[in-house]
Amino acid sequence: METTARFYLERMRLQIERAKRSHFPGASDVPARWLAYIDGKLKTAELGLNGLKDLPSDARTDLQAEWLLTRILSCDEDLDVLARADTTQVADFVVTALMRWFKAVDHTSEYLFTSDNVFEVSQLFEDNLQEAEATHPDHIEAIRRLGKTVYRIRMPGGALGTALHVPLVAHEVGHVLIFAFLEEIESEIAPFCAELGEEQAEILTNWIVEIVADTICGFVAGPAGFFALHEKLRGNNVPDENYPQNYVRTSSLAYFVHRKYKSVFAANKVRKADWKDWAIRSDADLLTEIEEHSDYANLSRRLIEALPQIRDIASKFARIHIPDLEYLPARYAADLEMHLESFLFAIPPFETDGDLRSRKPTELASILNVAWFIAAFRLDKLRIKVADVADKKGKLLVALDQLILKAIELSELRRQWEDDDERPSTQETARTPDGEGSGKTSRRRTSA
């Protein structure tokens, strides 16, 4: 057993060296610290193996060697976290832009962005899950350097990634805000679960948390949050312990967006008929669609009846804790006024207009909202030449997607150029890891 453990110890070290050669987004040095943590974990295991060397082989030492082997093999799972975190999977500039949202919510935590086929946030590491067995000084130091809490943000990237879905990451921002102020939000949710059994109360709490995160998504990402959620949740799912029916969520966010940005839509001549692709239901309609005999009929009714209050709680909660992230109607109006017409003529909104010397980079939420306004209501006016007329819509959406990415990239480059005088670069530390980290699998997780 000790021989096998030593073999895998060396194999893992080779894999760590390979991972160190990957390029990770410069906005976060978590990959470097995470690799250092895995390295430290191996060093602790090696100390354990060295301690066994002079002992006689018996059942006790075999058991110890087997346990060390398990620890070594668990490093493969730890390394797997980084397999989809390099810049070929998650674009450097998208991470930089999103990082500002998350840091505004909780700047004491760290964030690791990875590509997946779902949107999800989970805690990769919590400081109270310290590894009691850490004996090597590098391992202990790695746990210390990894920080208090590390969130792993999963979102579609690589071939699956689309810039039009980036607003959905604001839903995960909502979840991080909920994690950060859990007691506060739980005390607001508790009255809705009165008189319910423990199991039912837990399910309703999960559903309400999703509605709160959806509303925060609209608060941060504006109407773009609704359009992206609507596209992502198309179709009627069956409710389960974690999620209510999709149409309840999309209709709730639609109501929030319609009410908040009504005057902007009106000023930009969005007619009722223009919403035909974005089917939404009133609260009354939602109630009539409940399947009376389903397991969740009672909870669905409770949730739908509580939607107006839940949205108010979520808005108030967000205004208290992340007021600077609110995408205001006045801002939406100004963004459309400044960028919509230009965007239709293939000029993406990466900077403000006006005098060349006083231009400023555009905010992520502004880029996403102007783009989604076009995708939802003005795609036929996009003046871009496409070769295949038969699939014109698809081609135009791909062109729009590329323009959004270019806008995010250029706005971030301008921002970095202007900010860089004072700040030391984090890119080198991200690429040449010299720190340490510690790891745990996800405890709390949720997804859009």
Add this chain to the structure above:
Amino acid sequence: MEKDPAKRLVVAPLLEPTEQLSGTQASIDVRLGCEFRLASAANINVLDELADAQTNPFVDLPRLYNNLYVPLGGGVTIHPHQLVLAHTLEYIRLPQDLMAYVVGRSSFGRLGLIVATAIGVHPNFYGPLTLEIRNLGEAPLRLYPGQTIAQLFFHTLDPIAEQRLWGEPDVRFGTFAPSNEPVPNRVSSKRTSSRLRAFRKRRDEADSQLRAVGQIKEAP
């Protein structure tokens, strides 16, 4: 700034406008962007656009290049005689009555770096420009995104001239055509490529007949 977006010339973002738009020169300096395509000869056999994909599976042009995104602060080394494709940092959008030429900056030229061999940019173009960069010097050169690497010179066009050529107004006007992926999928248009293949097939058949009657000897 031109109010009508259809007529607006865009070269942005200009990170240092006074430096890039010097009053003493008739051009705009553009910077090296972050996207690179690095040629790796080991990935291909021979670049022959008419080759049969069955017999030469490595003719696929994109296989020649590895993609690389280098953020600000990072760098790329170009070795002597190496070819690298790169983007400009600036996003370019030309209105219908303007075209542009891309010319490498002389300070890089003196180091042996040649920029942009396909230098014309057509009206209605949008996107970053692709730069073909080659190091003709004797020493490796390190390039950094954000360096001013080339210049754009603009020329106004007379749409009447085009009308004279075609006899009718160009339907492209007012619709913008995107920049292509830096690595081309093909060298010639489908039409030209198909015509050239037909010529080659005819020539191969003729050679084959001559070979049959002994007028062309088989290669040893």
